[in-house]
Amino acid sequence: MVITLLLAAAVSIPNGFLLYDKAASVKDDDPETSWAVSRKTDAPLVVNPCERPRLARQGRTAARTIVYTAVPDFSKSEQVILYTSESAARRAVKDLRAAVAGCRISGYRYSSGTVKLGDEALTVTGQSYQGHRPAIGGERAVVARRANALIVYTQAGEWGKPARSDFARQAKDARRMLSKICDVASC
Template sequence: MSRKIIFTAALLAGTALAGASPASAAAPAVPKGFLLHDREVATDQAKKDEPADAENVWRASAKVGERFAADFCAHDTVIASLPKDRIGQTGRAAARTVYLDVKGETETAEQVILYRSEQAARAALGQFRAAVEKCRQSEVWKSGSYSRTLARVALGDEAWKSSAREYEDGGPVAGDDVVIARRANAVIVYLASASAKPSARSYTQQLAHTRQMLAKICQIAACAPQQG
């Protein structure tokens, strides 16, 4: 093979690589440091030589099979046919989840999941919505009840907000407010625990964080080129 042919082949290969998008040039991944709360995890880890704060712990998981950070229901026995650890699992390629645990309970959660295709991501979000629908009014007892709401949000390719509350003697005692969104083959989850009645302000931080993540998710997701 002549030097000219070798040079031409190398040039073509280099051009192809240069034009490849981050999502297509390598296997899908959610890199450490990509999540908004990864800095809090790093700060906690930097303090590993100091006495541990047992009540406030930031932790991260890169487990692809991590269950959705947003529970569709509070009680496993209510929807036995839809185990929590199976919702949205099919077609996953990568995931990263960050939690803030306070006294052993999840106070804050952030999650980015990449699926092998947009179709798989859409199906996963559909499974979550269907499960929430079955758990809207999941349990009622003598002095209280549990329920979850679901409403559409105009973000990304599709997004939903959902509030869960457990009521005792007519007042809310525990719950969470969640925003879950999809862009292309990526699903994004932001959750915060809550004990007050849901209101328009319940999702302020989650919506802000979702917008921040949607603004950069195409760095790792297989987003279609924008028409200009």
């Protein structure tokens, strides 16, 4: 048990491992776009209903987050988080599901669905509403877990009424990352 914890703590997520690393490393002189890259293990989960400050942070050993922002209102992100154990990663997914179910914001709603990826996965929809009608604006995320790793892909922008097709890009990226996550996770 102690050896497993020490090995998990020693593993990191190398530069160039994430799918968006190459694009984030290219110098961009456009003032309306930017890339941000972080290795902070205490970075907020990139899909975070009601912006809970400690959501899915317990037990993290390594993290890498890349966020692309384009003015006025588009962003996408990629986040890979390694936890001390598979059970800690499962707990992170459980806590995210609870956050989705428990978040109540006037004019903005969260919901989740399931998708077959990794050991477990979910889709998260954040959507602006005017009364009972979807308004323009929202976020779509795919969150997948394999072993002790959590993989998150999001897009936010001028979404309309939620649809399954809203998750196509994020699911494709999650599949690609799942195919290589065992290089750094304890699979």
